Every structure is written in structure tokens, then in C-alpha cells.
Amino acid sequence: MEANPRGIPKAPFVDNVDQYMKTDTVEATLRKFTEAASKYRFMENSKLQQRASLEQKIPEIEKSLAMVEFLTEKRGSDQSVETLFEVNDTLYAHATIPPTDTVNLWLGANVMLEYTLDEAQELLSSKLSIAKTSLKEAIEDLEFLRDQITIMEVNTARVYNWDVKRRRMEKDAVSA
Amino acid sequence: MSTDKFPLLQREEERDVEVTWEDQQRINTFSKLNTRLESLEDEYKKQKTEKEYLDDLAMEIELLDDEQPVPYKIGDAFVMLPLEKAQNRVEKEKDAIDAVVEDLDSQIAGISAEMEELKKALYSRFGKAINLERA
Numbered sequence: 001m002e003a004n005p006r007g008i009p010k011a012p013f014v015d016n017v018d019q020y021m022k023t024d025t026v027e028a029t030l031r032k033f034t035e036a037a038s039k040y041r042f043m044e045n046s047k048l049q050q051r052a053s054l055e056q057k058i059p060e061i062e063k064s065l066a067m068v069e070f071l072t073e074k075r076g077s078d079q080s081v082e083t084l085f086e087v088n089d090t091l092y093a094h095a096t097i098p099p100t101d102t103v104n105l106w107l108g109a110n111v112m113l114e115y116t117l118d119e120a121q122e123l124l125s126s127k128l129s130i131a132k133t134s135l136k137e138a139i140e141d142l143e144f145l146r147d148q149i150t151i152m153e154v155n156t157a158r159v160y161n162w163d164v165k166r167r168r169m170e171k172d173a174v175s176a
Numbered sequence: 177m178s179t180d181k182f183p184l185l186q187r188e189e190e191r192d193v194e195v196t197w198e199d200q201q202r203i204n205t206f207s208k209l210n211t212r213l214e215s216l217e218d219e220y221k222k223q224k225t226e227k228e229y230l231d232d233l234a235m236e237i238e239l240l241d242d243e244q245p246v247p248y249k250i251g252d253a254f255v256m257l258p259l260e261k262a263q264n265r266v267e268k269e270k271d272a273i274d275a276v277v278e279d280l281d282s283q284i285a286g287i288s289a290e291m292e293e294l295k296k297a298l299y300s301r302f303g304k305a306i307n308l309e310r311a
Contacts (some may be wrong), residue, residue: 013200067251082256084247092254146211147204156202158195 013146037152054135
């Protein structure tokens with residue numbers, strides 16, 4: 001079966017309803033279509049969550065990067081930097097940062113590692129670009145899923161219409 | 177069965193138009209563009225507000241005493257910056273956001289135009305059997 005780059009299968013498009021309906025009953029076909037559509041919707045939901053988490057992560061990386069870039073600008077000068085740093089959500093305290101060549105990055109899993117400013121910038125930039133790529137892919141997948149859901153919906157509507165028409169013709173034939 | 181916003185093909189419609197793969201692709205593209213447009217419009221609104229804040233800020237900052245350092249937010253911390261440096265940063269941010277807003281604007285215009293084209297094509301094929309208006 002054909003699939004997109006992340007292995008999500010393509011929905012089958014019904015080219016000719018008459019042909020298609022030769023093999024299966026209307027009920028079975030509609031059930032099959034609904035099932036496929038709900039599978040796509042399930043995937044869509046999980047991708048939406050993935051997108052939301054990336055959209056949150058990216059600004060956080062950008063913030064860290066902005067600070068590292070600021071400290072890089074200050075590097076080499078003998079002046080310390082006066083700051084107000086966040087102790088808690090609504091609580092800030094004064095802090096003086098002496099001239100520095102290094103920063104500590106929080107890596108997760110309760111680990112913090114000291115990096116030179118250049119290394120930190122490199123690491124954060126690469127994290128940022130990876131996150132942005134993942135976000136782009138998630139959006140691509142979401143658009144792809146939307147396409148597949150639309151196809152299944154159009155398929156459903158057409159089979160349904162086809163059935164309504166067939167029933168009416170049968171009725172007309174009987175009463176005639 | 178319809179999408180959340182568009183009842184794409186109405187069930188009861190009996191006009192005999194076969195949906196070709198080409199039609200299906202047009203419908204897909206339209207639906208996709210519509211979703212894209214919505215998220216771009218959200219983003220545009222957000223950036224526009226941000227831009228207004230920055231414009232206000234640029235005005236206010238003119239009134240400050242230039243002897244006093246200003247706390248400027250970088251990341252999650254405030255850094256005490258000389259007024260001039262802070263102004264430069266505000267200017268830079270303003271330029272950046274102007275570019276973003278302009279870019280969003282032209283993307284939105286492009287997508288809207290493309291959607292109009294698709295609308296014309298789809299309506300001329302399916303007439304009332306298809307609904308492409310926003311609910």
C-alpha cells in the first residue's frame with residue numbers, strides 16, 4: 001500500500017462506484033470506510049498533540065539561545081551583567097553575572113552540563129533546528145491525514161448516494 | 177458524513193456528477209488550504225498584537241531617563257541594559273516582527289487567491305452538491 005514518508009498509508013479513492021460496489025454490500029463498505037476514517041482521526045489526534053508539544057518546546061529553546069547569544073556579546077568585556085532572574089513565577093531576585101565563558105545547560109533527567117558559550121550556542125541551535133524540522137513534518141502529516149480523511153468522507157458520501165439512487169430505482173421498478 | 181467545518185458533499189443531492197480523482201484532489205487541496213489559512217490567521221493575529229506591543233514600547237522607551245539602566249527581558253531573566261542598548265534591541269525586534277507580519281500577510285493572500293480558484297472550479301462542477309463556505 002502506498003504511504004507518506006512517515007509510513008501513514010494512503011486512503012483508497014473510489015474511482016467508479018458501480019464497479020467498486022460489485023464486491024461488497026453497502027453496509028460492509030460503509031462500515032469499512034467509517035473505520036478507516038476513525039483510524040485516521042486517531043492518528044490526527046496524536047499528531048496534534050505532538051505539534052502542540054513542539055510549539056511549546058521551540059520558544060523555550062529560543063529563549064535559552066537568546067540568553068546565550070547575549071552572554072556571547074558580553075564575552076571579553078570585564079563588566080559584569082546585572083540581572084533580575086526568576087526565582088519563581090512572580091518572584092525575581094537581583095543577580096550579578098561576572099564575565100563568563102561558560103554556561104550550564106539543563107539536559108533533562110536531572111543533569112546539568114557546563115558548556116563553553118560557543119558549544120552551548122551550537123547545541124541549542126541544532127536542537128532548535130531539529131525541533132523545527134519535526135514541527136514541519138508533523139504539520140505535513142496533519143495535512144496528509146486531513147487529505148485521507150476527506151477522501152474517506154467523499155467515498156462514504158458517494159457510496160451512500162449511490163445506494164439511495166439504487167433503492168429508488170428498485171422501488172420505481174416495482175411500482176411500475 | 178462531513179468534515180467539522182464543511183459538509184463536503186451533500187448526501188441527498190442527486191445530480192449525476194461522478195467524482196473523478198482530479199475532483200478529489202481539488203477537494204483535498206481546498207480542505208488543506210483552509211486548515212492552513214486558519215492557522216496562519218491565528219499566527220497573524222498573535223504577531224500583530226505582539227507588533228502593537230512593540231510599537232507602544234518603542235514610544236514609551238523614548239520617555240525614559242537615559243541615565244537609568246532598564247530591565248530588559250532576555251529569555252526568562254531581566255538584564256539591566258543601558259537605555260540605548262535596550263532601544264537598539266527593541267528596534268531589532270521590531271524589524272524582525274515586521275518581516276514576519278509581512279510574510280504572513282502575503283502567504284494569507286496567496287492561499288486565499290488559490291482557494292478562490294478552487295472554489296470556482298468545484299462549484300462549476302458540483303453546484304449545490306458541494307458546500308465550501310465557512311460555517
